[in-house]
Amino acid sequence: MESEQLFNRKGYYRNSYNSIASASSDEELLDGAGVVMDFHTSEDDNLLDGDATSPGSNYVMSNGGGVMSSTTHLLDFLEEPIPGVGTYDDFHTIDWVREKCKDRERHRKINAKKKESAWEFTKSLYDAWSGWLVVTLTGLASGALAGLIDIAADWLNDIKEGVCLNAMWFNHEQCCWGSNETTFAERDKCPQWKSWAGLILGQEELIWSFYMCSPDGPGSYIMNYFMYIYWALSFAFLAVLLVKVFAPYACGSGIPEIKTILSGFIIRGYLGKWTLLIKTVTLVLAVASGLSLGKEGPLVHVACCCGNIFSYLFPKYSKNEAKKREVLSAASAAGVSVAFGAPIGGVLFSLEEVSYYFPLKTLWRSFFAALVAAFVLRSINPFGNSRLVLFYVEYHTPWYLFELIPFILLGVFGGLWGAFFIKANIAWCRRRKSTRFGKYPILEVIFVAAITAVVAFPNPYTRQNTSELIKELFTDCGPLESSQLCQYRSQMNGSKAFVDASPNKPAGPGVYAAIWQLCLALIFKIIMTIFTFGLKVPAGLFIPSMAIGAIAGRIVGIAVEQLAYYHHDWLVFREWCEVGTDCITPGLYAMVGAAACLGGVTRMTVSLVVIVFELTGGLEYIVPLMAAVMTSKWVGDAFGREGIYESHIRLNGYPFLDAKEEFTHTTLAREVMRPRRSDPPLAVLTQDDLTVEELQGIINETSYNGFPVIVSKESQRLVGFALRRDITIAIENARRKQEGILLTSRVYFTQHAPTLPADSPRPLKLRSILDMSPFTVTDHTPMEIVVDIFRKLGLRQCLVTHNGRLLGIITKKDILRHMAQMANQDPDNIMFN
Numbered sequence: 038m039e040s041e042q043l044f045n046r047k048g049y050y051r052n053s054y055n056s057i058a059s060a061s062s063d064e065e066l067l068d069g070a071g072v073v074m075d076f077h078t079s080e081d082d083n084l085l086d087g088d089a090t091s092p093g094s095n096y097v098m099s100n101g102g103g104v105m106s107s108t109t110h111l112l113d114f115l116e117e118p119i120p121g122v123g124t125y126d127d128f129h130t131i132d133w134v135r136e137k138c139k140d141r142e143r144h145r146k147i148n149a150k151k152k153e154s155a156w157e158f159t160k161s162l163y164d165a166w167s168g169w170l171v172v173t174l175t176g177l178a179s180g181a182l183a184g185l186i187d188i189a190a191d192w193l194n195d196i197k198e199g200v201c202l203n204a205m206w207f208n209h210e211q212c213c214w215g216s217n218e219t220t221f222a223e224r225d226k227c228p229q230w231k232s233w234a235g236l237i238l239g240q241e242e243l244i245w246s247f248y249m250c251s252p253d254g255p256g257s258y259i260m261n262y263f264m265y266i267y268w269a270l271s272f273a274f275l276a277v278l279l280v281k282v283f284a285p286y287a288c289g290s291g292i293p294e295i296k297t298i299l300s301g302f303i304i305r306g307y308l309g310k311w312t313l314l315i316k317t318v319t320l321v322l323a324v325a326s327g328l329s330l331g332k333e334g335p336l337v338h339v340a341c342c343c344g345n346i347f348s349y350l351f352p353k354y355s356k357n358e359a360k361k362r363e364v365l366s367a368a369s370a371a372g373v374s375v376a377f378g379a380p381i382g383g384v385l386f387s388l389e390e391v392s393y394y395f396p397l398k399t400l401w402r403s404f405f406a407a408l409v410a411a412f413v414l415r416s417i418n419p420f421g422n423s424r425l426v427l428f429y430v431e432y433h434t435p436w437y438l439f440e441l442i443p444f445i446l447l448g449v450f451g452g453l454w455g456a457f458f459i460k461a462n463i464a465w466c467r468r469r470k471s472t473r474f475g476k477y478p479i480l481e482v483i484f485v486a487a488i489t490a491v492v493a494f495p496n497p498y499t500r501q502n503t504s505e506l507i508k509e510l511f512t513d514c515g516p517l518e519s520s521q522l523c524q525y526r527s528q529m530n531g532s533k534a535f536v537d538a539s540p541n542k543p544a545g546p547g548v549y550a551a552i553w554q555l556c557l558a559l560i561f562k563i564i565m566t567i568f569t570f571g572l573k574v575p576a577g578l579f580i581p582s583m584a585i586g587a588i589a590g591r592i593v594g595i596a597v598e599q600l601a602y603y604h605h606d607w608l609v610f611r612e613w614c615e616v617g618t619d620c621i622t623p624g625l626y627a628m629v630g631a632a633a634c635l636g637g638v639t640r641m642t643v644s645l646v647v648i649v650f651e652l653t654g655g656l657e658y659i660v661p662l663m664a665a666v667m668t669s670k671w672v673g674d675a676f677g678r679e680g681i682y683e684s685h686i687r688l689n690g691y692p693f694l695d696a697k698e699e700f701t702h703t704t705l706a707r708e709v710m711r712p713r714r715s716d717p718p719l720a721v722l723t724q725d726d727l728t729v730e731e732l733q734g735i736i737n738e739t740s741y742n743g744f745p746v747i748v749s750k751e752s753q754r755l756v757g758f759a760l761r762r763d764i765t766i767a768i769e770n771a772r773r774k775q776e777g778i779l780l781t782s783r784v785y786f787t788q789h790a791p792t793l794p795a796d797s798p799r800p801l802k803l804r805s806i807l808d809m810s811p812f813t814v815t816d817h818t819p820m821e822i823v824v825d826i827f828r829k830l831g832l833r834q835c836l837v838t839h840n841g842r843l844l845g846i847i848t849k850k851d852i853l854r855h856m857a858q859m860a861n862q863d864p865d866n867i868m869f870n
Contacts, residue, residue, distance in 0.1 A: 125358065126762070127305040130692060130849065133394065133831030136359035143353070167351040168398070172367045172406040174347040179340040179368065179406075180413025183375035186321055186332060186339075187419035187427075193325030194502045197268040198261065199232040210421070234260035265500070266490040269327045273486035276322035276574045277479050284315035288573040291316075291338025292391065293682045295369060297691040298341075299362050300393040301831055308345035308365075316342065320575040324502075326486050327493055328572070329565040331503060331580025337372035337391075338575075340410070344368030359394070366392040367403040373648070374407035375414045376579070378425025382648030383407040389644045390682075393696075394831070428508035431654055434622045436661055439609045443593050447630045448665035450589055452672025455637020458567060458582075459677065463684050466571045478573035485572060489565055498551075498558040503584050506558075510587040510627040511652075521551040522591065522623070544599055552592055559588045570681075578681060582638045583631035590630020594623030625658060633665040637673045640680035642666055692849055700824040702859050707816035709823075709855045710837040710845035719845055722746045724756050725791045729768060729801060730780035736761060745836055745843055746786050746807060753842040756786060758811040764803065771801055813838050814847075824852055 125131055151161035192208045201212035213227035234257035280287045286294075286307045294307055306312060316339055324332050344364045348354035354361045369391050373383030384403045388395050411425055420427045469475035493499035498506055514523035524547030566581040598621040601614045614620035632649045636642065646662045678698070679687065686693045712719050720735065722744045727735075735744070742761045748754040771778045777799030785791055786807045790800050812835040814823060826832060827849060834848040857863070 125303045127303060129303050130833050131301045131303065131358040131831075132833060133301060133359055136357050140353075140357050140360055143357075164353055167353050168363070168402055169405065171344070171347050171351055171354060171364055172371075172402045173409055174350075175340065175344040175364065175368045176371050176406040176409025177413055178343040178347070179336075179371040180375050180410040181417070182317055182339055182343070183336055183410070184414050184417030184419045186317060186336070188417075189321040190324040190332060191419075191502070193272065193321060194327075197265050197325070197327070199230055200236065201230055203229045232257070232261055233264035234258075237264075262494050265494050266487065268325075269490035270483060270486055272322045272326035273328065273482050273574065274479070276319040276326065277482040277572070279315050279319050279322075280573055280575075281478060284312045285573075286312045287316040287319055287575060289571065289575070290334035290577045291341070291575075292334055293685040293689065293691070295337060295341055295365070296391045296393075296682060297686055297693050299365055299369075299391055300693050301358075301362070302692060303358070308342045310342075310346055313339060313342035313346065316575055323574040323576060326490075327500075328486055328489055328574070328576070329503070329562055329569045329581045330572075330574075331577035331583075332575070333373075333376035333579040334577030335575040336376040336577075337369050340368045340372030340375070341365050344371075344406075362394060363396070363399045363402070366395060366399050367406040370403035371406040371410035373644075374410045375425070377648050377652065378411065378414070378429065379648040379651035380404070380407035380411045382644055382651050385644035385647050386641070390639070390641055426652065427504045428511050429652060429654070430508075430511045430513065430624060430628070432513055432622050432625055432658065434513075434619045434625075435657060436622075436625065437613050437620070439613075440597070440621075441661065441664055443597055443626065444629050444661045444665050445668050447586070447590055447593060447626065448633045448636075448668025449672050451586055451630065451633025451635075451637035451665065451669035452675075453637070454563070454585060454634050455582075455640070455669065455673040455681075456676035458563075458638055459679070459681050459684050461567045462570055462681070463688055465567060466685070466688055469571065482572050482574055485565070485568055489569075492561055492565075496554050496558055496561070498554050498588075499561050503580050507580070507584055507587050507627075507631065510584075510591045511624050511631075513622055513624040521547040522595075524548055524551075543602060544595065548595065552595060555588050555592055559585060559592075562588065571685075578638060579635060582635045586630035586632065586634030587627040588630075589634070590627040591623050593630065594621060594626030597621050597626070598623055625661070628653060628658070629661050629665045632662050633669040636666040636669040638681050640670055640673060640678075642670055692853065694824070694828050694849065694852065696828050698856075700821050700856065702820065704820045704855070704859075705816065706814050706818040706820060706823055706837050706847060707844070709820055709851055710816070710847045711851060712845055719843070720744055721750075721843065722759065722786070723749055725783070725785040725787050727784045728780065729778065729782045729784055732764065732784050733768065733780075736765060743834070745811075745846070747843055755811075755813065755836060755838060755841070755843045757807040757809045758836065759786070759803065759807050763806040767803055767806055768801070775799070775801075811836050815839060816844055820852075820855070823847060824856075827852060 147157075147161050147164055150157045152158070192206065195208040199209070201207040201209075203212065209230055212230045237260055238256060286304070286309075291307075294304060298304060298307065316335060320332050320335050320339070323330060344367065345361070348361050348364045354364055366387050370380075370383040370387040373386045374380040377383075381404075384400065384407055387403050388400070392399070414425050415423075422429070469481075474481060501509075509520055509522065512520070514520075514525070524545040525542035562581060562585050566578075566585070569581070570576055570578050601610045601620050604610065605614055610620070628649060632645055636645050639645070646659060646666055649662055650656070650659055679695075683693075683695055683697075686695075720739050720741055722732070722735070724746055726749070743758060744761065744764075745758055746756045748756055768778075778801055779798040782798045783791065783793060783800040784803055785800055786802075786804050788804060790802065793800065812826070812830070812832055814826075814835055814837055816837050816839045818837075823835070826835070832849070834846055836843060837845045837847060
């Protein structure tokens with residue numbers, strides 16, 4: 038039987054007993070990497086009869102004095118838990134049903150004891166409020182860290198261009214706040230802020246603005262260019278070095294892994310303290326390096342790290358993996374809340390995009406965590422605008438029915454961009470895995486950062502921070518705006534006048550120059566985002582996708598605006614766009630385009646519309662957003678139904694059954710179960726005729742991680758299911774704590790010991806580790822039903838029977854392989870790469 042190593046990644050490790058094999062095979066009952074594990078057997082369950090006074094005595098076990106009911110299917114607990122029991126190995130899937138049963142039993146015991154004394158009543162109150170306490174702490178930490186990241190990223194981003202002489206810790210805008218020598222038109226120019234050319238070359242020059250103005254001389258331009266590249270490469274190198282050396286899990290956006298973890302998968306260290314620290318530091322460095330990435334996606338990872346760390350302060354969550362995932366769902370909502378200043382959108386994002394199990398109380402706590410996080414971020418006020426995000430905007434011009442046509446066209450563009458990006462990025466990431474180029478992540482990051490910096494500096498729209506670019510594209514032109522995009526011509530006494538921000542004016546040279554630069558920026562962003570997402574640095578996709586859509590939307594908006602100006606007598610404009618009135622808002626087109634492109638990449642719908650709606654603060658634009666986002670999803674789904682996060686989950690081979698994916702094939706359980714006709718017989722244990730030596734031999738000769746227990750080889754009647762890990766721990770513990778356990782000792786899984794000769798060694802009772810109610814289906818059950826059962830119950834495996842006789846087993850790994858085969862894919866190439 039050929040074995041396969043499911044995970045062989047640098048930085049990954051396994052916390053398991055030496056006696057437990059780490060490899061797994063195609064036919065194994067339980068996937069060692071967590072794809073499929075046992076369904077009901079509790080690793081917290083007692084692994085041997087520690088209280089048995091005689092081999093044949095009745096076996097009653099208790100946990101804290103309370104005898105468990107057999108209806109819970111949670112078998113006897115030891116009074117003294119065995120070390121290592123109650124936790125899952127790395128890269129294993131949790132048992133959702135067992136964890137929920139454990140929590141219900143814990144809750145019953147607390148309710149039974151709370152009337153005994155005031156102390157027990159206080160403990161019950163603490164237990165009841167612990168959920169609110171942990172999400173409060175998570176929200177506080179998420180908001181504080183988000184504010185810190187925003188402030189540090191803005192400062193480091195401006196460091197690439199110059200430094201504040203009065204206070205080095207001020208960014209460009211803060212440095213010029215107190216200056217009395219600035220003008221309104223040139224409010225970003227002040228003597229307190231010095232460019233690197235001014236400092237190094239000793240020139241008394243002002244920082245030239247983001248427009249295509251020329252600096253004082255070519256020497257200054259070259260020096261600023263060089264220093265920009267130098268700082269960009271320094272930040273990128275430091276970020277990737279910290280990630281590679283200290284926390285390999287800190288790279289990427291983290292959302293694919295968060296989705297997988299919330300589905301029940303265990304990845305040790307991914308949400309740990311060290312990952313949180315390195316992710317926070319390197320996220321600032323990666324954003325400041327100018328790479329085509331954002332910090333919004335990684336903020337979800339940061340918030341989930343906070344939720345995971347705080348959950349260990351409360352036994353209710355630290356000892357129950359299913360309850361812990363409720364905290365992580367609330368934490369992901371808090372992450373989106375501080376990323377976009379959208380608390381309600383964060384709750385919907387958690388519900389729609391990342392959460393696998395989302396009960397009603399998790400909805401309330403997610404809302405509260407998002408509220409607390411938003412409140413903390415608003416108190417910090419990192420952008421100095423009394424808003425939660427840099428690009429908050431408000432529009433005052435209504436939209437008109439005709440504009441749905443360009444809005445839908447932007448949705449088409451967003452869907453096409455999303456489909457193209459997913460295919461191109463996945464192809465590049467797959468190539469990175471299969472070539473030598475992927476073995477040198479530091480060189481790859483430096484190479485991409487160098488190209489990004491060299492190409493980005495000459496264009497003001499690619500040189501500036503991406504969030505600032507989105508802000509400029511979203512902003513409606515007004516008298517306070519000095520952007521190139523607002524340089525319209527106004528005829529006064531026959532002469533060309535100043536910057537006129539009023540619509541229905543002919544575009545000036547600044548607007549046309551800006552459009553040309555935006556077109557180049559659009560091409561640059563599209564290309565670089567494909568190669569940046571997937572680098573070994575923290576890299577979010579929300580902001581780059583929104584920037585691409587905002588650029589395209591602003592160009593379309595200006596085009597429609599000029600069309601309405603020059604052809605206001607056309608039928609489509611005649612009724613609602615009179616000369617001299619504000620008809621078209623190009624910033625609104627940018628906002629719709631941003632939502633369309635982000636929807637095309639992620640395939641989000643409801644949560645995305647609410648997030649963008651909370652950015653604008655107006656209900657009036659929900660219909661354009663809905664039209665663009667749905668069009669984007671429909672167009673994207675025409676080329677592939679998976680979003681970018683699902684695609685990366687599939688690329689990495691994570692054991693994730695997507696609830697959005699439909700299974701429409703007409704196969705039966707017997708066609709998917711193992712063993713197949715060409716496979717060896719199913720490895721099973723009999724309930725009362727094995728010795729310790731025979732049991733150890735089965736464990737050592739196979740790589741399975743669990744075994745069905747039957748009455749006898751002849752009857753094949755199913756008794757239950759036992760984990761390999763539990764069996765191994767039980768035998769080791771019995772030899773340490775019980776006398777008379779020998780290799781010839783009889784092992785039995787029944788309630789009472791079998792009749793043995795008087796001179797026989799003491800038997801070993803393992804009924805406590807046996808799952809007496811494993812989930813079973815018949816061999817004629819349609820796989821469509823089996824897949825739904827796995828998704829909705831969180832199963833790791835189920836046994837297949839025929840007339841009560843055991844035939845085989847179906848694991849989550851088998852289902853994933855079968856679905857890949859039905860899609861004409863090679864399952865060996867997509868599982869656990």
